[in-house]
Amino acid sequence: MPIDEEPRVLAIILGGGKGTRLYPLTKERSKPAVAFGGKYRIVDIPISNCINSGYKKIYLLTQFNSASLHLHITKSYNFDRFSGGFVEILAAEQTLEHSGWYEGTADAVRKNFIHFKTQKPTHYIILSGDQLYKMDLRAFMNEHIRSGAEITIATTAVNRKDASGFGIMKIDENNNVTQFMEKPKPDMNIDAWKIPQEARGSLPKEKEYLASMGIYIFNAKTMEDMLGGENEKYTDFGKEILPLAIGKKKINSYIFDGYWEDIGTIRSFYDANIALCGPNPEFDFVGYQKQPIYTHMRNLPPSKINSADVNHSLLSEGCIITDAKIEKSVIGVRSIIKEGTKLSGVIMMGADYYDSEEEINEFKKEGKPFTGIGKNCQISNTIIDKNAKIGDNCKIGITGCKYEDGDHGAFYSADGIIVIRKDAVIPSGTEI
Template sequence: MSKVLSIILGGGKGTRLYPLTKERSKPAVPFGGKHRIVDIPISNCINSGFNQIYVLTQFNSASLHMHVAHAYNFDSFSGGFVEILAAEQTFEHSGWYEGTADAVRKNFMHFKTQKPTHYIILSGDQLYHMDLAEFLKKHQESGADITIACTAVNRADASGFGILKADKTNKITEFMEKPGSTKDISEWIIPDETRTPGAVKGKDYLASMGIYIFNANVMEESLNNTLTDFGKEIIPEGIKKYAVNAYVYDGYWEDIGTIRSFYDATLDLTGITPKFNFYDEDAPIYTHNRNLPSSKVNMATLDQVTTSEGCVITNATIKRSVIGIRSIIESGSYLEGVICMGADCYETDSEKADNAAKKIPNIGIGERCVIRRSIIDKNARIGKDVSIGMGKIPEDGDYGWYHVVDGIYVITKNACVPDGTVI
């Protein structure tokens, strides 16, 4: 029988998602109101029957540890686990992870104790539903040593991906890292024999999704060197030595590793038919069960809005927004195109009285605020009569308690925005 170890790569400092990664690792960034990004790959693994899962990370991993510990507890008979492996010093290794491949290499002492037959390598910042069991089945049927999950992209998008050339049997023969927009790659067009029937026209190139299956012995051989990165080094070298196949995935897939992609993908959840389906009972996205009360909406107008548990929204107008757990939105406020991540706890009456004495707002959004085009991180205190995003957008940069990234306002975690602020 096959024994699969799932390895989720948590990434490095997460600079492209900063300031959301200022105090947390990239997989721990809240997503969709009540989830974390890491819930996506973990849920794909569990739904596919692969319940031995490691998450590799080294930066700001405390909140990720806490989330995983609260969310994923398997009974003693299942043999399942989700474990965080942060960079550690040993007698063999004394430094940080130097890349994705190096992170896996430095943890072989943990992996080998499970005696896997296959490794699945997954990214911690992608949004997709995939049947990984079907992925493994195709890998085994092909007789490949390595299989790379690919998605078809158009020429413009191909410039920013690792592009693969495959023959009529889906065998990968060449790899090209980010070919740019001017290079002639017409010879890399997907063969007609391997195209999915009914595929979107114009998507002529295979882009690596950064999702791989390795036979266990091949993984160990591939990492028996000093190469540090899967996409740039291990995969190109593997194509020269091993049988490497493409697994073409035609479903929705999005890299949410930047503020822009994170913002767009999150707000897409508010659409009538969102591209990512949280409502599939056969493939649920798991997360921490918080046992919060139902949200309470008092005389409010909501249009294309998702609200998570424990919110209190009073006499507000909210359009095309995602409202996270324990969000408090006071009377007269208007939100449009806002991702509000909510709060880690409710404030007590005595804490609110203390806030009043200190002349600081309560956690949440105060009365008569107008906010557009913004991400409001957890535990932010936004006072009364605050206006965000209604005028000219500042240049991208760090403005203290808020940043502007790709024209999107990001209110930092625990920020305190005084009454009457206009930005």
């Protein structure tokens, strides 16, 4: 296709599987629906990248815990009738041809061709629903068309240590992908897979290998060829379809040198959120005002701060914070934080509602905590999921106790991070 001919692009965001690595945040919601950065959901990142790049026909494929995600999408993304844009969820469904769940990323796309083909696309952009990055997808598409590739894989440069956690691409001096290797073992010699000098540009010296970002562009016909016929038994893009296409299709690498982070685990999710609190974070919501990250417009009141000490933190709208000390923390919408409480390194996802007068009176009678955090609490290294009720004088994440990864009742431990469950009730005086 000539570069001056406007392609008809469908963006497909993969919602992921059960999200076990992000459990318990994914106990009642899919990975893309997990709250991020105080007021957003993870899915807002890839959707905003699409919208800002001018691609407004977006399908989101999911099959686990999709109710919360569906509600967020419905409230957040409404295009006018003249734009032709949409964000539509396609959950796994039974049809006369297919009766099972999505069995992998490629299988999910294959089972939805019946919906995609009505848009008569010339190209598909495949995106992950649980990554943090900002990419000009139109530049990505233009490079794909300019190169004459049938498939383009977005790649990021990594060092040898990190290469063992990714699918690694071998390319020639013209960025053509010639080989693919899934997660090479740390002691394996992969010197022959280093990025050719002609393709390096200004990449850091220590980053000598190209890792797949799980972001692809396919020509529509190529996608149908690779997922149809004798290939119908293959279910995954990264492990099966792309290695199979090498040597049969022209595949290019698009080297992305901007910020990119996979936030699929509790530790990576926590670190990515806390990193937002720095004075000059690599991923900065404020710096993206010309290409904003979109989300649900809640029409909440401004946050009310009653004599608080807040440093290097993000505060979302609708909060009420009284005589508290907050540092290096992300505070979500409708968060209530009472007198004397100290938070350090806390991700507080906030609440879906404010307690009513009737509920407050009932909680008082029963001696139960209100939604939010009570008085004189000390909390550190903790994720507090939505609608949690934490009483007075609680100590969480500062007691020195070390917990095995796993379920501990009202809380969960993962990679040294305490996760207070959604809707959890933590009585006054609790120490975790």
